[in-house]
Amino acid sequence: MEQPLLISALLQHAETYHGDSEIVSRTVEGPIHRYTYREAARRSRQLANALAGLGVAHGDTVGTLAWNGYRHYEIYFATSGSGAICHTVNPRLFAEQISYIINHGEDKVLMFDLSFLPVVEQIAAELTTVQHFVLLTDRAHMPRESTLDNLLCYEDLVNSHSDHYQWPVFDENTASSLCYTSGTTGNPKGVLYSHRSTVLHAFASSLPDSLDISAQGAIMPVVPMFHVNGWGLPYSCTMNGAKLVLPGPKMDGVNLYELIESEGVTMAAGVPTIWMMLLQHCQKNHLKIHSLKRVIVGGSAAPESMVDQLAEHGAELRQLWGMTELSPCGTTSTPKFKHNGCDTPTLRALQTKQGRPIYGVAIRIVDDEGKPLPNDGVAFGNLQVKGSWVLSRYFKRELDDAHTEDGWFNTGDVVTIDRDGYMKITDRTKDVIKSGGEWISSIELENILVGHPAVAEAAAIGVLHPKWDERPLMVVVLKPGATASREELLGFYEGKIAKWWTPDDVVFLDELPHTATGKLQKMKLREMFKDYQWA
CATH class of the missing domain: 3.40.50.12780 (ANL, N-terminal domain)
Known part of the structure; x- marks a missing residue:
C-alpha cells in the first residue's frame, strides 16, 4: 500500500x-512509424x-x-x-x-x-x-x-x-x-x-465518466504534447494499454481523416478548430468517418452545430474543461443515468455545457466579494477550483495571488453551475460584455453564429458605446466560397436570445487571431476595434 x-x-x-x-506515429520526416x-x-x-x-x-x-x-x-x-x-x-x-x-x-x-x-x-x-x-x-x-x-x-x-x-x-x-x-x-x-x-x-481522466480510456480503444491526441502534457493522454493511454495514434505535424482535415480511418481511431481529442477542419473536409468530399465513437473537445466551447455534425458520423462530442493549472482535466459533459431517454434538445444543451467535476476536483462559484453562490443554473459568478492535481503555486513565484486564503484557485472564468453539478462557462472575466449594467455572454453569441451554415468562425467582443457602456460586435470569418450579409447574420439570432443581447454589428475578416494553442485572441481583436464607430 x-x-x-x-x-x-x-x-x-x-x-x-x-x-x-x-x-503509431506520423513522423516529421514523412513515413508512418509503428512499434x-x-x-x-x-x-x-x-x-x-x-x-x-x-x-x-x-x-x-x-x-x-x-x-x-x-x-x-x-x-x-x-x-x-x-x-x-x-x-x-x-x-x-x-x-x-x-x-x-x-x-x-x-x-x-x-x-x-x-x-x-x-x-x-x-x-x-x-x-x-x-x-x-x-x-x-x-x-x-x-x-x-x-x-x-x-x-x-x-x-x-x-x-x-x-x-x-x-x-x-x-x-x-x-x-x-x-x-x-x-x-x-x-x-x-x-x-x-x-x-x-x-x-x-x-x-481520474481514464474513468468512463471522464475520457473513458481502455485497452479496447485507439486514441489519437490531436492536442499537442507540448500543451498541458497532451491533456495527460500519453499517461492515461499508457496506464490502460490503449492503442496510441500520434498525428505528428500534420493536423489538417485531410491527414487526420486518413489517419483516423487507416488506424481505426475510436477516440480523438483536440480544440474545436481541429474538428471544424475535419468536418469541412468530410462535407466537401462526401466522406463518412467510420471508427470514431467519441471526440473530446477542449480549449474553447464547442457549438451545438458541431455536436450535430459529429453525431451524423456516429461520434459523441464530449466537452472537457480544464486549464494548464489543472493538469488539465476539471470537468466533462457526460450525461447521467437520469438523462437516458431525454429528447435531443435536452441532451444537446447538456453536451454544450463544460460538464460536471471528475472525482478529485471540486468547483464552486463566488461573487466579486468572494461570497459563495448557489448551484441553481441561474446564478453566475467567478469559478474557483481545488483538487489533487490543481497547482499550489506558480513555478518560482513566491507571491501567490491566484489562491484564496482557504486554498481555492481562481480560474478567471465566469460560470453557472446547475443542481446536478454541470458547469457552463458564460465568459472569461476579461471577455464578458457589460451593456447597460447587465452581462452578455460572448461565448453564447459565438456558439449561435457558428451554427450558421456560412460561418467558419466567429468572435464576440465588447466595444465602447456612448449610451450602453459596451455593445457586442461580431467578428466573422466565412467558410470558403460562402456568402452572408450583416443583416442575415444578425437576423440569425432572432428567437434564440433576448433581443437586447443581439449584437449591434458584424464585421468580416479573412482570419481571426489565435494563441499558440488555438484559442481566440480576444485581446488583439479588442485592440483592433477599440476605435470602432457604431453606425
Whole structure:
C-alpha cells in the first residue's frame, strides 16, 4: 500500500501487460512509424541511460520542442522516470517567449524536431542553461550544416546506450514535468506537476465518466504534447494499454481523416478548430468517418452545430474543461443515468455545457466579494477550483495571488453551475460584455453564429458605446466560397436570445487571431476595434 505513485510504473505496466499494443506515429520526416509499448519501454530505458551520460541528474530539466510522435513519447517517460523534469515548450510561441521559458525552466538539455531547427538556431545564443542540443531524427536526416556546435543526433544517442536500466524509486511528490501558460498578458507562468498529481490525474481522466480510456480503444491526441502534457493522454493511454495514434505535424482535415480511418481511431481529442477542419473536409468530399465513437473537445466551447455534425458520423462530442493549472482535466459533459431517454434538445444543451467535476476536483462559484453562490443554473459568478492535481503555486513565484486564503484557485472564468453539478462557462472575466449594467455572454453569441451554415468562425467582443457602456460586435470569418450579409447574420439570432443581447454589428475578416494553442485572441481583436464607430 505504501508504494509511491511514479510515472515509470505506468510504462512498466504497459510493457508487461500490453506489450504488443501499438503506438503509431506520423513522423516529421514523412513515413508512418509503428512499434509497441514493449519497444517504447526498451528505448525509453536506453534514453534514460543517454540522459545520465549527458550529465542530467535528479531534478534537472530537459526541454522539448516537438510534435506528437514516438520520440517525444520516449522523452516523457525517460526524463520523468529517471527523476528529471520533462519540460514541454510550445514551439508556436514567439522566439522571445521560447527563450524566456527555456531559461526560466533552466533546461539543461533541449531536444527538438527538425521543424524547429531554425528557431533553435535563432535563439541558441540566448539560452544560458542549455548544455546539449539534440535533434529528434536519425543520422540520414541530420543537416549537413548547422550553427549549433556539437548538435547531437537522437537516434545515435539512444542506440549507443544499453537498455539495461533500473527505474529509480523516490518520493511521489517529486517534480515530474513543467508546462507554461500561454502568457497572453506578461510573461508565461510555469506550472510544475508531480509524479503523484500526474498519476492521480491519469486515473481520474481514464474513468468512463471522464475520457473513458481502455485497452479496447485507439486514441489519437490531436492536442499537442507540448500543451498541458497532451491533456495527460500519453499517461492515461499508457496506464490502460490503449492503442496510441500520434498525428505528428500534420493536423489538417485531410491527414487526420486518413489517419483516423487507416488506424481505426475510436477516440480523438483536440480544440474545436481541429474538428471544424475535419468536418469541412468530410462535407466537401462526401466522406463518412467510420471508427470514431467519441471526440473530446477542449480549449474553447464547442457549438451545438458541431455536436450535430459529429453525431451524423456516429461520434459523441464530449466537452472537457480544464486549464494548464489543472493538469488539465476539471470537468466533462457526460450525461447521467437520469438523462437516458431525454429528447435531443435536452441532451444537446447538456453536451454544450463544460460538464460536471471528475472525482478529485471540486468547483464552486463566488461573487466579486468572494461570497459563495448557489448551484441553481441561474446564478453566475467567478469559478474557483481545488483538487489533487490543481497547482499550489506558480513555478518560482513566491507571491501567490491566484489562491484564496482557504486554498481555492481562481480560474478567471465566469460560470453557472446547475443542481446536478454541470458547469457552463458564460465568459472569461476579461471577455464578458457589460451593456447597460447587465452581462452578455460572448461565448453564447459565438456558439449561435457558428451554427450558421456560412460561418467558419466567429468572435464576440465588447466595444465602447456612448449610451450602453459596451455593445457586442461580431467578428466573422466565412467558410470558403460562402456568402452572408450583416443583416442575415444578425437576423440569425432572432428567437434564440433576448433581443437586447443581439449584437449591434458584424464585421468580416479573412482570419481571426489565435494563441499558440488555438484559442481566440480576444485581446488583439479588442485592440483592433477599440476605435470602432457604431453606425
